[in-house]
Amino acid sequence: MNKADQVMDGVRDLLNKMGWLNKFEMEVRLDGYKASEVHCIEAIEKTTDPNVTKLAQSLYMTRGAASKITKKLLKKGYIESYQKPDNKKEIYFRLTEHGQKIFDIHEEVHKQFQDRDKAVFEQVTDEQYDMLLAFMEKYNQHLDEEIRKQELDIK
Numbered sequence: 001m002n003k004a005d006q007v008m009d010g011v012r013d014l015l016n017k018m019g020w021l022n023k024f025e026m027e028v029r030l031d032g033y034k035a036s037e038v039h040c041i042e043a044i045e046k047t048t049d050p051n052v053t054k055l056a057q058s059l060y061m062t063r064g065a066a067s068k069i070t071k072k073l074l075k076k077g078y079i080e081s082y083q084k085p086d087n088k089k090e091i092y093f094r095l096t097e098h099g100q101k102i103f104d105i106h107e108e109v110h111k112q113f114q115d116r117d118k119a120v121f122e123q124v125t126d127e128q129y130d131m132l133l134a135f136m137e138k139y140n141q142h143l144d145e146e147i148r149k150q151e152l153d154i155k
Helices: 003-029 035-046 052-059 063-076 097-121 126-149
Strands: 079-084 087-095
Touching: 003 097, 035 052, 035 063, 035 087, 035 097, 052 063, 063 079, 063 087, 087 097
Parallel strands: none
Antiparallel strands: 079 087
């Protein structure tokens, strides 16, 4: 197996292990909430002026899918919509008190995972971080280009 294959296998293995290990705590702490809903709530909280287009881009989904999930979140009372006084055309979203509680729990769980894994990250040198970050940036640029080539761009 060449090194590129080893890296890709390693990344897949890491992501699968993280997903499996994290799944149990997420299911306990966020019981009754779908992962797609929680991730949309997170995107709304972390995005400036979140609308359907920005959420679709952030979550790598179509605008139709983002619209569908925001309608569900509105109906469940996790988010509310609003318009800006100077732009009555565009609809934006913000979390309700209930949505904020879901977001806070999700953040707490992620902090637990970071604390659990801190021992590994404390051993990584700045040079190793720089190499990893450069690789991720290069690979992300490649994937962005492939998305454009396949006309999968959400914009």
